[in-house]
Amino acid sequence: xxxxxxxxxxxxxxxxxxxxxxxxxxxxxxxxxxxxxxxxxxxxxxxxxxxxxxxxxxxxxxxxxxxxxxxxxxxxxxxxxxxxxxxxxxxxxxxxxxxxxxxxxxxxxxxxxxxxxxxxxxxxxxxxxxxxxxxxxxxxxxxxxxxxxxxxxxxxxxxxxxxxxxxxxxxxxxxxxxxxxxxxxxxxxxxxxxxxxxxxx
Amino acid sequence: xxxxxxxxxxxxxxxxxxxxxxxxxxxxxxxxxxxxxxxxxxxxxxxxxxxxxxxxxxxxxxxxxxxxxxxxxxxxxxxxxxxxxxxxxxxxxxxxxxxxxxxxxxxxxxxxxxxxxxxxxxxxxxxxxxxxxxxxxxxxxxxxxxxxxxxxxxxxxxxxxxxxxxxxxxxxxxxxxxxxxxxxxxxxxxxxxxxxxxx
Numbered sequence: 001x002x003x004x005x006x007x008x009x010x011x012x013x014x015x016x017x018x019x020x021x022x023x024x025x026x027x028x029x030x031x032x033x034x035x036x037x038x039x040x041x042x043x044x045x046x047x048x049x050x051x052x053x054x055x056x057x058x059x060x061x062x063x064x065x066x067x068x069x070x071x072x073x074x075x076x077x078x079x080x081x082x083x084x085x086x087x088x089x090x091x092x093x094x095x096x097x098x099x100x101x102x103x104x105x106x107x108x109x110x111x112x113x114x115x116x117x118x119x120x121x122x123x124x125x126x127x128x129x130x131x132x133x134x135x136x137x138x139x140x141x142x143x144x145x146x147x148x149x150x151x152x153x154x155x156x157x158x159x160x161x162x163x164x165x166x167x168x169x170x171x172x173x174x175x176x177x178x179x180x181x182x183x184x185x186x187x188x189x190x191x192x193x194x195x196x197x198x199x200x201x
Numbered sequence: 202x203x204x205x206x207x208x209x210x211x212x213x214x215x216x217x218x219x220x221x222x223x224x225x226x227x228x229x230x231x232x233x234x235x236x237x238x239x240x241x242x243x244x245x246x247x248x249x250x251x252x253x254x255x256x257x258x259x260x261x262x263x264x265x266x267x268x269x270x271x272x273x274x275x276x277x278x279x280x281x282x283x284x285x286x287x288x289x290x291x292x293x294x295x296x297x298x299x300x301x302x303x304x305x306x307x308x309x310x311x312x313x314x315x316x317x318x319x320x321x322x323x324x325x326x327x328x329x330x331x332x333x334x335x336x337x338x339x340x341x342x343x344x345x346x347x348x349x350x351x352x353x354x355x356x357x358x359x360x361x362x363x364x365x366x367x368x369x370x371x372x373x374x375x376x377x378x379x380x381x382x383x384x385x386x387x388x389x390x391x392x393x394x395x396x397x398x399x400x
Contacts, residue, residue, distance in 0.1 A: 066204065068204075069212055072212060073211065076215050084223070087226055087234070088230065091230035091237075173326065173375075176325045
């Protein structure tokens with residue numbers, strides 16, 4: 001197989017290997033925090049920050065970290081950046097920090113992030129790892145933004161807190177409850193698969 | 202270098218550096234986080250207490266099941282007369298801990314005001330205890346019902362009906378458990394607070 005260029009590494013995360021829609025990774029925060037577009041965007045950006053920083057360090061030290069303890073080393077690196085993101089949000093964006101609750105600390109166990117370290121950063125150079133992380137992070141953020149927008153618009157009649165559905169719209173309460181997350185995500189994944197199967201055909 | 206030594210050195214280095222980075226970060230963000238918590242707390246105290254009062258903090262410790270618990274009361278005085286007490290009460294809601302700042306008359310017979318400090322109830326249903334976007338004129342109608350509510354003999358709630366009597370409130374449709382939890386917390390905790398303060 002021909003090696004991909006850095007740009008291709010970046011682009012693949014947005015659609016072809018989208019962490020949520022195609023790899024089905026990081027579903028826990030995806031389902032749990034996407035009740036409003038603001039939450040979805042904040043979670044996506046926080047995870048992207050952690051992914052970028054971790055990929056950078058893991059790729060930089062990939063020849064130094066012994067294979068037997070690589071997972072432990074990755075987890076410590078990831079946990080450090082997650083704590084930085086968590087404390088930073090608590091200090092500078094307390095409202096978002098409050099509404100995301102325990103899901104910021106839980107980025108530590110987001111499979112997407114550990115998965116990229118194991119599958120990519122530990123085998124590739126810094127530049128390519130950064131492009132891969134940026135693409136995956138962007139794919140994750142965009143998916144969360146779309147999912148949370150659908151849920152907020154249908155479930156609350158608002159988008160980023162702005163009332164956009166008009167007075168006569170009666171919100172579908174179920175969309176901001178946990179089942180709504182599964183309905184919306186299921187439809188998104190089905191849509192992505194449908195588009196992909198049409199493209200291949 | 203032998204492999205075992207390398208493993209130990211690399212892991213130790215990573216964790217030490219990580220710890221150092223986080224220690225520096227904590228020193229930098231902790232004052233901001235604490236300042237924010239204090240600000241929220243102060244705002245809540247002043248929001249539930251009457252205006253233009255002098256606030257004094259009273260701390261009481263009680264032994265409960267072998268544990269020392271600290272109760273903090275905010276005593277509001279106007280012209281040397283105690284006009285209100287404010288304090289924090291907490292208890293389990295539908296799926297999260299509900300923390301409420303409440304102010305009562307000096308004899309603990311009537312709620313002056315109440316404000317929800319923390320809740321992570323079901324979005325769109327239980328969260329209406331704090332903010333109900335479906336009621337555009339008064340999104341805080343639920344918690345506002347507690348203003349001037351009599352505590353004795355006990356607070357009760359009705360469903361889908363206008364409350365009658367001065368100890369009754371209307372529960373939120375679709376969030377009865379959250380509504381009932383607030384009533385229960387206020388019923389038990391205000392009486393408990395009075396016994397602590399009288400000690």
